[in-house]
Amino acid sequence: MSGREPGLDGSTAEELLRIAGLEVRYGDVAAVRDLSFSVGRGEVVGVVGPNGAGKSTTLHAIMGVVPAAAGTVTFQGERITGLKPEAIARSGVALVPEGRHIFPHFTVQENLDLGLVGRRSKDGAARDMERVLDLFPILRDFRARQAGVLSGGQQQQLAIARALVAGPELLLLDEPSLGLAPTVVDLVFDTLDEVRAAGVSIVLVEQRAQLTIEFADRTHVLANGAHRMTLSPDDAGDEALMAAAYFGD
Amino acid sequence: MDALQAIIDGVALGSIYALVAMGITLIFGVMRLINFAQGETITAGAYSFVVTTELPLVLRIVVMFATVIAFSLAIELGLRPLRNATPAALLVTTFAFSFLLQSVFLLVWSSQGDNPLVLSKLNEALSVGDLKIRWVTLASIGVGSLLLVATALFLNRTSLGLQMRAAAHDFRTARILGVRANRVIMLAFLIAGILSAAATLMLVVQRPLVTPTFGFSVAIPALVGVVVGGMDRIVTGTMGGFLIGFVTVILGNYLESGRVFLTSVVFALVIVVLVLRPNGVLSRQNATVERV
Numbered sequence: 001m002s003g004r005e006p007g008l009d010g011s012t013a014e015e016l017l018r019i020a021g022l023e024v025r026y027g028d029v030a031a032v033r034d035l036s037f038s039v040g041r042g043e044v045v046g047v048v049g050p051n052g053a054g055k056s057t058t059l060h061a062i063m064g065v066v067p068a069a070a071g072t073v074t075f076q077g078e079r080i081t082g083l084k085p086e087a088i089a090r091s092g093v094a095l096v097p098e099g100r101h102i103f104p105h106f107t108v109q110e111n112l113d114l115g116l117v118g119r120r121s122k123d124g125a126a127r128d129m130e131r132v133l134d135l136f137p138i139l140r141d142f143r144a145r146q147a148g149v150l151s152g153g154q155q156q157q158l159a160i161a162r163a164l165v166a167g168p169e170l171l172l173l174d175e176p177s178l179g180l181a182p183t184v185v186d187l188v189f190d191t192l193d194e195v196r197a198a199g200v201s202i203v204l205v206e207q208r209a210q211l212t213i214e215f216a217d218r219t220h221v222l223a224n225g226a227h228r229m230t231l232s233p234d235d236a237g238d239e240a241l242m243a244a245a246y247f248g249d
Numbered sequence: 250m251d252a253l254q255a256i257i258d259g260v261a262l263g264s265i266y267a268l269v270a271m272g273i274t275l276i277f278g279v280m281r282l283i284n285f286a287q288g289e290t291i292t293a294g295a296y297s298f299v300v301t302t303e304l305p306l307v308l309r310i311v312v313m314f315a316t317v318i319a320f321s322l323a324i325e326l327g328l329r330p331l332r333n334a335t336p337a338a339l340l341v342t343t344f345a346f347s348f349l350l351q352s353v354f355l356l357v358w359s360s361q362g363d364n365p366l367v368l369s370k371l372n373e374a375l376s377v378g379d380l381k382i383r384w385v386t387l388a389s390i391g392v393g394s395l396l397l398v399a400t401a402l403f404l405n406r407t408s409l410g411l412q413m414r415a416a417a418h419d420f421r422t423a424r425i426l427g428v429r430a431n432r433v434i435m436l437a438f439l440i441a442g443i444l445s446a447a448a449t450l451m452l453v454v455q456r457p458l459v460t461p462t463f464g465f466s467v468a469i470p471a472l473v474g475v476v477v478g479g480m481d482r483i484v485t486g487t488m489g490g491f492l493i494g495f496v497t498v499i500l501g502n503y504l505e506s507g508r509v510f511l512t513s514v515v516f517a518l519v520i521v522v523l524v525l526r527p528n529g530v531l532s533r534q535n536a537t538v539e540r541v
Contacts, residue, residue, distance in 0.1 A: 063425060089427035101422040103415055113408065114415050118427025166427065 013040025016201050017062070017170055021071035024054070024061050024225075031057040033225045035071070039170065044192075044202040046212040046219030050246060054225035055205040056098055059172045062203070063095045064088045076169065089118035094168035098175045098205075100159040104148030108139055108158060111147050115162035124167065132161045135194060153184035160191060170201045177208055189215060209246070210236055221245040254380055255502035261386040263494035264393025268448040269471035270490020271400060272321075272441025274483050277475070278417030279437045281336060282328070285343040288468025289350035290320040290442060294449035295459040296358060298365030309367065314446040320350075321442030325435055347465065354461035362458040371454050389451045396447050397487065400440060404483065413437065417483070470497065470515070477522055479529020488531050493519075 017039040024032040032054040039045045047055050060066040062073050064085040072081045080088050089095075094115075102111050112132070116125050133140040136157045142150060147158055156176055163171055173192070177185040189211065196202060206212040213219045213236040221228045228245060235241050269287065276284045294317035301309040324346055331339055371385040404410035415423040416433045424430055445464075452467060453459065471490045478489015493515070501511050522530055 065421065065425065084430065085421075085424040086427050086429050089425060095425050097422060097425065101419060101425075103418055103422075105418065106411075106414070110411055113411060114423070114426050114428075117408070117412060162426070 013043050015039075016041045016043075016076060017203070018074040019058070019062070019071070020074070022058070022061060022068055022073065023070035024057050024066055025069040030069075031225050032061065032222075035222070035225075035227055037220050037227070037230075039201050039203060041169075041201055042196070042199050044196055044204060044216045046216030047203065047205045047222060048207075048209040048212050048219055048245075049222035049228070052224075053222040055222055056174050057225075058222070059095060059174050059203065059205055062088075062172060063093065086118075089166065090120060092120060092167075092169040093172065094118065094163035094166045094170070095172040096159045096163045096174060096176060098178065100155050102147045102150075102155050102158050102162070104146065106147055107144055108147050108150070109143045111158055111162050112139070112143075112165055115165035118166035118168075120167070125165070128167050129165050132164045135164070135191060136161050153180050153187065156180060156184075156188060157191070160188070160195075164195065164200075168200060170203070171195060172203045172205075174205050175207060176204070177206060177211070185211070209242065213242075251502065255499050257380070257382060257390075258386060258502075259495040259498035261389040261393075262498050263491035264389050264397075265448045265451050266467070266471045266474055266494035267487050267491035268393055268396060268444040269468055270475045270478070270493075271397060271483065271487040272444045273468075273472055273475050273490075274480055274486030275413070275417075275437045276441055277480050277486070278483060279413060279420065279434050280328075280339075282339050283343065283472065283480075284324065284441070285340070285468070285472075286324050286346035286350065287321075287441065287445060287472075288462075288464035288466070289347050289354075290317045290324070290445050291449045291452070291464030291467060292354055292459070292461065293317060293320045293350070293464075294446055295365060295453050295463050296354060296363070298367050298453055299358070299363040299459055302366055306368070310450065313449060314443070317446035317449055318439060318442035321438045321445065322435065325438040329431075351461045351465065358459075358461065360460060362460045364457050365453050365459055366457070367450070368454045369457065383455075385451060385454045388454075392447050392451060396444055400444065403440075409433075409436065414483075470494070473516070473519055477519055477530055479532030481528070481532060485529055485531035489529060492530075 015038050019038065020036050022032055022035040023030060035058060037045065047058060049055055057066060061068050064080065064083050068081050072079055074080065075091060075093060080091065103114070112129065119125055138154055139158055139161055142154070147155065150158060160176065176188050180188065185208070192202060192215070204212055204216060213231050214233050219231045221231060231241070231245065273284060273287055276282060294313045297313045297316040298309060301312050304312070324343070327346065328339060328342060331342055371388060372383055374381040374383050404414055412423065412428045413433050413436060416428055420430070448467070470493050474490035474493030475486040476489070478487070478492060479485035496518070497511065497515055500514055501508055504511055504514065
């Protein structure tokens with residue numbers, strides 16, 4: 001399964017995002033090396049691997065938060081490497097950052113309104129806001145409250161909702177299950193299922209490998225900043241393969 | 250009656266300092282930068298009055314606003330190439346801007362001081378019983394309150410205001426959400442320019458001797474006020490600016506013949522306050538401050 005060439009990874013979906021030969025360096029250290037994969041329209045692509053594998057860095061490079069030392073990121077046929085984060089957000093990519101990064105002193109509604117800033121068009125903003133609130137009814141109830149008083153799971157829902165009101169084509173999620181109780185993790189994945197059903201493509205970075213491999217159309221395993229192998233949902237039960245993915249052959 | 254007189258004068262000076270302090274806090278919020286050159290935008294505006302004595306009053310005020318705003322935006326543009334430099338480098342650069350501009354003012358106008366002759370009639374006093382209230386005192390309180398409320402409304406009721414507040418709390422996340430970094434930073438300098446220009450007008454009426462350090466002598470206490478109030482939030486920073494102006498007048502009233510020591514006493518108080526509450530008197534973060 002390993003060593004796939006860049007491209008559609010066998011998918012028949014129209015290509016939305018393509019990462020080719022990506023390298024990100026922090027000083028002398030390469031956090032990501034020669035990474036290539038692509039995401040089709042409506043697909044969910046998982047990225048798993050041990051701590052320090054370069055998963056979050058990959059998302060940050062797509063979003064323009066860290067510069068790419070080499071390689072390109074192409075979104076909807078346009079090269080977005082080197083663009084500012086705000087320009088990439090406004091082109092239809094939304095990131096749910098690790099640790100959620102909601103604005104705790106702002107109300108839930110203000111947090112959601114900030115999500116609207118990245119919309120490509122103001123048309124349909126009210127409709128999308130209603131849809132997102134239907135998806136997360138708890139946020140509708142807590143609209144006027146300070147976001148900081150929400151529980152961890154509710155804050156994660158707010159972070160995802162804030163990304164969705166921007167009406168993105170591609171949703172990047174960085175460890176959405178981190179620090180959440182198992183039942184809340186299930187709730188988050190149920191929500192992501194609905195997001196997928198709505199036709200939004202997803203790149204899901206996760207520590208919970210098993211859950212991610214089952215959920216995603218395919219999952220890339222990273223180790224030490226490099227691509228190690230690609231797994232399909234069928235591989236989720238294969239313990240030997242999982243062990244090889246994480247600990248090497 | 251003396252006390253009431255001092256309170257009214259204190260509120261007036263506090264209002265002017267609060268305008269300058271709010272500008273400093275807004276810029277600090279979005280850039281984590283203390284703009285030491287803020288005072289020179291005020292001096293530039295004051296000198297614009299000196300060179301426009303022949304023009305009609307309204308036009309002179311327009312030119313002054315344009316001058317202060319232009320200097321504020323020029324500082325922002327000047328700092329752009331250094332956006333990714335260390336905070337210390339940025340800070341030292343604003344020092345450099347400040348002293349460079351002071352030197353230029355000194356070369357052009359000398360240290361003698363010039364009288365801009367603006368709205369001098371506002372210095373006449375209105376008598377209410379034993380109280381003597383100068384019109385400029387009332388104008389300072391009125392203009393100060395109006396602009397502070399207007400800025401607060403802008404920050405709390407508009408989308409751009411929300412974006413500025415978000416950038417002040419967590420710049421990176423704000424950008425990830427699509428908030429344009431250049432736009433909010435320029436907006437902070439623009440608003441700081443408008444607030445400083447209003448302060449310039451009130452100051453020039455009250456202290457009609459413009460020298461190269463005219464604005465510096467206001468910006469430094471305002472900045473101290475921001476630090477004393479707590480610079481992490483716009484409200485506390487602005488209130489800190491108000492407090493320093495207010496306390497200065499009240500103390501000046503008590504010291505009477507000891508007025509020469511006024512600045513020393515105010516700054517001694519500042520040191521005591523900062524030792525006791527290092528995050529600012531008005532900040533809520535004091536409870537969680539880590540002590541080494």
